[in-house]
Amino acid sequence: MAKLFTLALPGGTLGGRVGGAPPEVIESHPLLSTHRYVLTLPADCAEWTGGREVSVLLRDGFEIGDDDIEYPDMAMRAILHGPSPRGNRAELGWPGLKPAMLVECSDETIPLVRVDAVPALIQGDPSYSDAVRADGHRFLFQVNEEGWPEEGDLAGIIEDYLWGYGSVYFYGTPGPGQVARDVVAGFIDF
Numbered sequence: 133m134a135k136l137f138t139l140a141l142p143g144g145t146l147g148g149r150v151g152g153a154p155p156e157v158i159e160s161h162p163l164l165s166t167h168r169y170v171l172t173l174p175a176d177c178a179e180w181t182g183g184r185e186v187s188v189l190l191r192d193g194f195e196i197g198d199d200d201i202e203y204p205d206m207a208m209r210a211i212l213h214g215p216s217p218r219g220n221r222a223e224l225g226w227p228g229l230k231p232a233m234l235v236e237c238s239d240e241t242i243p244l245v246r247v248d249a250v251p252a253l254i255q256g257d258p259s260y261s262d263a264v265r266a267d268g269h270r271f272l273f274q275v276n277e278e279g280w281p282e283e284g285d286l287a288g289i290i291e292d293y294l295w296g297y298g299s300v301y302f303y304g305t306p307g308p309g310q311v312a313r314d315v316v317a318g319f320i321d322f
Contacts, residue, residue, distance in 0.1 A: 133248075134239075134246055134247065134248035135177055135178065135236060135246075135247040135248070136236065136237050136238070136239060136241070136243035136245070136246055136247075137173075137177075137234040137235060137236060137237060137243055137244060137245040137246075137247075138234070138235060138237040138241050138242075138243055138244055138279060138281075139232040139233065139234065139235070139244060139279075139280075139281055139286050139289060140232060140233045140234075140235045140286075141232055141233070141285055141286065142231075142232075142233070143218075143230070143231025143232050143233060144218070144231075144232075144233035145217045145218040146215070146217055146218075147172075147174040147175075147233070147234070148171075148172060148173055148174040148177070148233060148234030148235065148245075149171065149172050149218065149231065149232065149233050149234055150170065150171040150172075150229065150231065150232050150233075150234060150244075150289075151169075151170075151171070151225055151226065151229035151230050151231040151232060151289070151290075152169075152218060152222055152225050152229075152230070152231030153169070153218050153219045153220055153221050153222045153224060153225055153231075154169035154172075154187060154189075154218070154219055154221070154224050154225065155172055155185065155187055155213065155216035155217065155218060155219060156216045156217055156218065156219035156220075157213050157214055157216035157219075158187055158211055158213055158216070158219075159219045159220075159221050159224065161211060163189055163209055163211065164189070164224050166191060166192060167189035167190060167191050167192060167207075167209055168189060168190055168191075168192050168224060168225060168226040168227070169187060169188075169189055169224050169225045169226060170187075170188045170189060170190050170225075170226050170229065170275075170294070171187070171188050171234065171244075171245070171275070172185050172186065172187045172188075172234070173185060173186040173187075173188075173234070173245065173247070173273065174234065175215045177247050177273075178247050178272070178273075179310065179311070180272060180304060180306070180310055180311055180312045181212070181311070181312065182212075182309070182311035182312070183214075183215075184212045184213055184214055184215070185212075185213055185214070185215050185216065186210050186211070186212055186213075186273075186302075186315055187210065187211045187213065188208060188209070188210050188275065188302075189208070189209045189210070189211065190207055190208055190209075190226060190294060191207035191208075191209075194207045194294070194295075196295055196296040196320075201295075201320055202263075202319070203263045203264045203316070203317065203318050203319055204263070204264075204267070204316070206300075206316070206317035206318075206319075206320075207317075208295075208300050208302075208317035209317065210302055210315035210316065210317065211315075212312065212314065212315060218231075226294070227291075228290060228291030228292060229289065229290050229291075230288075230289045230290070232286060232289055241279075242276070242278050242279045243276065243279045244275060244276060244277075244279030244280065245273060245274070245275055245276070245279070246273060246274050246276060247272065247273040248271070248273070249270075249271065250271060251271050251274055251299075251301050252274065252276075252299075253321055254298060254299055254321040254322060255321055255322070257321075260301075260318075260319040260321060261301065261303070261318055261319060263318075263319075264303045264316065264318035264319065265303070265318075268305055269303035269304055269305055269316060269318065270303060270304065270306060271301065271302075271303055271318075272302050272303060272304045272312060272315060273301075273302050274299045274300065274301045274302065275299065275300050275302075276298075276299040277293050277294065277295065277296075277297045277298060277299065278297065278299075280293070295320050296320070296322050297322070298320050298321055298322035299320070299321050300317055300319075300320050301317070301318045301319055301320075301321065302315050302316065302317055302318065303315070303316055303317075303318040304316070
């Protein structure tokens with residue numbers, strides 16, 4: 133059964149969140165020298181997390197016309213890490229993305245994040261995932277830009293769409309007990 137997440141205010145320091153400073157535990161991660169923090173999935177969002185959080189990063193300066201939009205050389209990265217409060221280094225966050233919480237929502241709301249066993253494809257073409265699945269990965273979650281709020285207190289939470297008003301699909305390598313050993317970006321769908 134899918135778990136769907138949308139945004140809420142105020143920006144939280146624990147659990148699911150977007151924007152602002154990354155979790156304290158990853159502030160010194162080497163990827164943050166080239167990438168910026170976007171969001172963190174809560175540790176209890178799926179069994180495959182093994183009690184860890186998942187933070188999504190995007191290469192600093194990324195634009196949708198860049199070359200790193202195909203697996204395995206995707207500009208989007210994910211880090212599995214122990215639960216951690218938000219750190220203090222806001223400069224490591226994606227510019228123009230304000231802090232908010234990720235909270236579960238019903239299927240009546242267009243979610244920003246969908247955690248499920250099967251992706252919800254925009255174009256309905258499963259061949260986009262051929263390369264990532266050929267490497268033994270299975271689908272874990274997607275971030276869908278249609279889920280950015282356009283009205284109310286959260287309107288304008290992001291200045292510009294990150295990946296062309298599409299979805300990025302993340303996959304992982306299952307380990308013992310189906311707990312993911314790693315998480316990789318598989319493809320972008322518009």
